[in-house]
Amino acid sequence: MSRSTDAAKARSLPLASDPVSSLPAHAARRAGRALDEVLASNPARRVWLKTGLGAAALSVFGVPALAAGLGAGNPDGNPDSKGPSAGQPATDGKAGAGGLDPAKDYAIRFQPVPRSTADQVVVPPGYEVQVLFSTGDAVEAGSTSWTEGVFASWEEAGKRAGGDHDGMHYFALPGVDPCKGGLLAINHEQVDMRVFFAKDSFANATFDEKQATPDQKRVALSAVGVSVIEVELVDKAWRVKRDSPYNRRYTGNSAYAVGGPARERVGATVTGTLNNCSSGATPWGTYLTCEEVTFNYFDSSQARQGYGWVVELDPQGKILRQGVKRTAMGRFNHENVAWLADDARRVAFYMGDDSTPGCIYKFVPDRPFDAMDRAANLGLLDEGTLYVARFNAAGQGKWIPLRHGAAGLTAADGYASQADVLVECQRAAVSAGGTVMDRPEWITVGPRKDIYVTLTNYTGRGGKAPVNDANPRAENHHGHIIRWNETGDSPLATTFTWDIFLLAGDPQQAAAQGKPNLAGNINGDDFSSPDGLRQDAAGRLWVQTDMNLGAVATPQVFGNNGMYCIDPATGESKRFLVGPVGCELTGIAYTPDLTTFFVNIQHPTQAWPEAGRTPRSSTLVIRRTDGAPVGA
Ligand code: FEO
Ligand code: CA
Ligand code: CA
Ligand code: CA
Secondary structure: OOOOOHHHHHHOOOOOOOOOOOOOHHHHHHHHOOOOHHHHOHHHHHHHHHOOOHHHHHHHHHHHHHHOOHHHHOOOOOOEEOOOOOOOOOOOOOOOOOOOOOOOOOOOOOOOOOOOOOOOOOOOOEEEEEEEEEEOEEOOOOOOOOOOOOOOOOHOOOOOOOOOEEEEEEOOOOOOOOEEEEEEEEOOOOHHHHHHHHOOOOOOOOOOOOOOOOOHHHHHHHOOOEEEEEEEOOOEEEEEEEEOOOOEOOOOOOOEEEEEOOOOHHEEEEEEOOEEEEEOOOOOOOEEEEEEOOOOOOOOOOOHOOOOOEEEEEOOOOOOOOOOEEHHHOOOOEEEEEEEEEEOOOEEEEEEEEOOEOEEEEEEEEOOOOOOOOHHHHHHOOOOOEEEEEEEEEEEEEEOOOOOOOOOOHHHHHHOOHHHHHOOOHHHHOOOOOEEEOEEEEEEEEEOOOOOEEEEEOOOHHHHHHOOOOOOOEEOOOOEEEEEEHHHHOOOHHHHHHHEEEEEHHHHHOOOOOHHOOOOOOOEEEOOOOOEEOOOOOEEEEEEEEOOOOOHHHHHHHHOEEEEEOOOOOOEEEEEEEOOOOOOOEEEEEOOOOOOEEEEOOOOOOOOOOOOOOOOOOEEEEEOOOOOOOOO
16 A cells, blocks of 8 residues: 555565466366476477466366366355365366466566556557446445445445455356456455545645544445445446345454464454455465555554454355464564465465555464365464565575564563564564565466565664665565575475565666666666556466555656556566556456456546546456457
């Protein structure tokens, strides 16, 4: 978040991994030809592997069934939550049936768009944009949509779309072609004030707990959380399926269960989820919404430890009826979650703490996940090891376990139990030797198991956090992207290798201001403040920006915030989309065949998407007019 990040931080503060690409190899072997066979049958594939585009296509080709299910973030295509989808192809693996066609070329060929400061969404020639779902739109059955100038009760607001759309994931549904219909789970990070409150409700047009009446607090809490909506493609346009039994809101007024070791300190239930920033999914098709806040700014009388967790929801509402705060994954300003799995279905979940200072973590459950029985995975995120990353010199790295009793994490250090380590995770991570990063935002795991993280920017270092090899700028105005590989590509690895994939920024601006550390090394269209990040199943890296529009990164230099596509092999960056005035780009989801992308516009400030009306955060649908995969 940029609009209020600094204020919020002053107060305290695939993507999910690509499920297709991270499939266990044994599943791939069961479901399709081995990689070597594919390579032998078409030597051109070898070139793809070298360019970084091939591995994704190969893994998808090898596992058509999971491309249809897991590719959409859901391993289970069966209504009873148990079934053979992991081992039995549901499709023939051809494009359009849920898998990518490896005979097609997914090289990045779209014509990049110029920087723009217009109050509109700009996409390349041959692409079309549709506004699908905006703040205030009806979600739950029987609810109504927002009308300009009319302000909903807290009960009604809690059935409509919340504000500030952020992280998002697309899930397949039992019995539905995932290229034509599924579920979108969408985070609502903050309140879109102008949609929920009359202009003069608060002195500074921002929510103020001290001024707010109890009812106003409840309205604001209704406006955050998660929307789950069923969407479908009808006559080349996507629409929200009204009155779908899956349509549901999870809000700041809903009850959440608490799982994991910190339950003893937090309590068995917590009211509300807050600052639902970005998100991820699990290999078993649940949604992980991430709370980017560790205090309660709506009611300071409530326990402070209820927030700052990863919350697991079942978008189908079957194996979990309410959200569960997974405390074993640590309490900090969670940005998103991405996962990596191995042949034995052991899995690691990667997470960033968007704080100053903030570290990078991974959580490794003690047990492998069950690919056949979704419900068997429900305790998995409660028992495991949480690690913090240490980025050492010369591209070497180490995962340090955050276990009560280890050096620096003992009773003498102020931690009576693992619950204390988890609740005080930010302090524990630094004392255990974790590297303080320049505000980690999204993490993504690519088809070749390379892992990327956006470090959005950090100019408040002062004497608090000295530069280090992984965060080399004394004043990091524009951010950077780091890439790492686990040793042996194993989720269980305790060491890794890393490099700086790119330094964002504009060389001309740096020269003009006489500040060489503003210069970046982007090959192609430059940008500032990378935030949203996902490497798709074809191996392309999508980067979304969230510049602080009042600071060094100005629209005059970079244009409005936008979305860029980068070839990870060459590093070439192309501007794919520019958003309207004042917004940040967030949320990247897509259908398994990549013909439809869903992208969020958060907090536009002028009159987008409808001229003359209150601006509203919205989910976009982006497709090619010829129906081919996006980006190619
Ligand atoms: Fe909600 Fe760090 O962005
Ligand atoms: Ca934001
Ligand atoms: Ca973000
Ligand atoms: Ca941000």
